[in-house]
Amino acid sequence: MNGLELSREYFETYGRKMLEEFPETLPYLAVGLVGSGSEALGFDDEMSQDHDFEPGFCIFLPDETIVDRKEAFRLERAYAKLPKEFMGFKRSLVNPVGGARHGVFRTAEFYMDKAGTDGKDLTIGDWFRLPSYALREATDGEVFIDNYGEFTNIREMLLAMPEDVRLKKLAGHLLLMAQAGQYNYPRIAKRGENGAAQLAIFEFVKSTLEAVFLLNREYMPFYKWSFRAMRDLLFLNELEEPLCSLMTTGNDPENARKKLVLIERICASIIGELQRQDITKAVCSEMEKHAYSVNDHISDSEIRNLHILYAV
Numbered sequence: 001m002n003g004l005e006l007s008r009e010y011f012e013t014y015g016r017k018m019l020e021e022f023p024e025t026l027p028y029l030a031v032g033l034v035g036s037g038s039e040a041l042g043f044d045d046e047m048s049q050d051h052d053f054e055p056g057f058c059i060f061l062p063d064e065t066i067v068d069r070k071e072a073f074r075l076e077r078a079y080a081k082l083p084k085e086f087m088g089f090k091r092s093l094v095n096p097v098g099g100a101r102h103g104v105f106r107t108a109e110f111y112m113d114k115a116g117t118d119g120k121d122l123t124i125g126d127w128f129r130l131p132s133y134a135l136r137e138a139t140d141g142e143v144f145i146d147n148y149g150e151f152t153n154i155r156e157m158l159l160a161m162p163e164d165v166r167l168k169k170l171a172g173h174l175l176l177m178a179q180a181g182q183y184n185y186p187r188i189a190k191r192g193e194n195g196a197a198q199l200a201i202f203e204f205v206k207s208t209l210e211a212v213f214l215l216n217r218e219y220m221p222f223y224k225w226s227f228r229a230m231r232d233l234l235f236l237n238e239l240e241e242p243l244c245s246l247m248t249t250g251n252d253p254e255n256a257r258k259k260l261v262l263i264e265r266i267c268a269s270i271i272g273e274l275q276r277q278d279i280t281k282a283v284c285s286e287m288e289k290h291a292y293s294v295n296d297h298i299s300d301s302e303i304r305n306l307h308i309l310y311a312v
Contacts, residue, residue: 003039056102119154172312
């Protein structure tokens with residue numbers, strides 16, 4: 001049983017009945033498991049259970065003009081009294097690093113903590129400022145119930161990145177792929193600078209991962225989960241193996257030749273998806289030209305005319 005399943009079962013077994021004791025507040029509640037931790041991503045396993053793993057769920061409340069502080073405190077006390085053990089797992093009395101992951105939260109404060117915005121007045125500048133892992137953390141997991149709708153409305157808004165923002169971010173990462181992989185790596189490897197060559201590979205892989213998630217219209221999670229999340233993507237998930245190979249092999253002349261072949265194959269796959277989505281007009285294998293072509297597809301002239309690396 002993973003963390004999401006455990007949370008849902010704990011809520012259905014104890015939480016739903018507890019909330020029935022708050023009939024005046026129940027219409028304004030949202031409940032689920034969203035936020036930090038592998039369990040919210042659905043990636044947890046037995047190893048994940050050695051820390052910050054427990055039965056629990058999140059209760060989200062609107063601001064104090066709708067549910068006042070006294071009522072929120074009553075909910076916190078009721079939640080604290082729920083059984084301390086469930087299906088062989090114990091609730092921890094100590095909050096993990098970064099703060100509580102279960103319990104009672106204000107919706108606006110939750111989104112402000114995770115994404116630096118309450119989600120109600122998100123500007124184009126905010127979209128450029130927010131990193132993908134923060135947006136993923138703010139929109140991952142599962143909402144079990146949302147009677148008021150506020151939590152889900154903000155969640156859906158954050159999931160709907162404006163197309164011009166997506167294209168600007170994508171163009172920047174495509175250009176970084178070109179710089180690090182197609183241009184800098186072969187020159188550095190030829191000089192025998194092994195450390196710098198591997199750094200170029202890492203930069204290429206990082207930007208490729210970002211591009212793959214953007215092409216899938218998904219947010220890339222925190223770096224340690226990026227490859228795991230890639231396996232679940234609809235498009236380009238087959239690039240996981242060659243990207244891992246780039247990072248785990250050396251840069252001697254023979255390996256460098258093999259890596260250059262892999263880099264070009266990866267770029268060709270990305271270009272194929274760009275063409276499938278009809279967001280490039282370039283007809284070559286040079287990722288730099290495709291980056292500028294993607295940028296040219298941006299509708300808003302102010303965004304289009306920003307430096308191509310503005311959003312990365």
